[in-house]
Amino acid sequence: MTPRATNADSSAAKLVELRDAVRDADVKAVRDIVTSSGFFAPHEIDVAGELVVERLARGAASGYHFIFADADSQPIGYACYGPIGCTVGSFDLYWIAVQAEIRGQGVGRRLLQEVERRVALVGGRRVYIETSSRPLYEPTRHFYERCGYHAEAHLEDFYSLGDAKVVFVKPLDAARLHR
């Protein structure tokens, strides 16, 4: 069985419930999920939590939309995305993270597919994901590729010397995703 099939069949991915309503408790939940993932620095964890605060304060006008994956009503993963200003139909996936213990069971893939479905529903054409070229993020980059994204740009030394920004994109096939 390929990892892809394993993911698609995993019980964790099937059992989680997806929701888009954001609650006060999600500020802490997001910080916990992002921290547990081990991929983010302290200031990035702060940013992740602040986006939830911003969303709670300003609603959809914040430009930040969330999908939470709940198991037993507790968030174990989430994605945050939004429209890119001054574009027609381009969206950014700002964050996607799954609790470390649940990783590899298809929850991230389900979150990403839900983001794409919702972006397509509002007429979105493309989803962009920016990530680092560092070896730490190799599993992340492979995950995006398995989900149908391709690296369209590579900005040398963007994050810091030797740490490039890789821009992934997936053009959405609206007809397929609307189903």
Place this chain on the structure above:
Amino acid sequence: MTPRATNADSSAAKLVELRDAVRDADVKAVRDIVTSSGFFAPHEIDVAGELVVERLARGAASGYHFIFADADSQPIGYACYGPIGCTVGSFDLYWIAVQAEIRGQGVGRRLLQEVERRVALVGGRRVYIETSSRPLYEPTRHFYERCGYHAEAHLEDFYSLGDAKVVFVKPLDAARLHR
């Protein structure tokens, strides 16, 4: 004489005074400059003005830094730039615009050089500029290339179908720019 030499020698570029302090009157001045340039849509003109408002309200903490080119104490061009979050030493040039009547006289080049000088002074390594692939922006792209920028990325259909985002970058030679 090449256009480059013409620009460098122009009296307009020499006579303008550069300043970084932002005044209330600059909100209108920026909107007028951006409007006169003919390169921006109404919602983009709003964004340009809002960044000045944001800077006036929050100061340097806004993340928006301005250089104005004044002739007879009136702004005839400006640049807006700032550090890119979660990077070490990468900066974005958000806006650069010069009143239509003054274009081609080296004011834009002087503004851009001043941005680079200030970015290098605070340890910045790279300046990024994002622009559109549309024919309207061909003079803009050539201007960036003449100023030492190169197109590092090309994101198809980013702004809209057929309208790509081109990302220009200039690695700063700190030793040279500090002089």
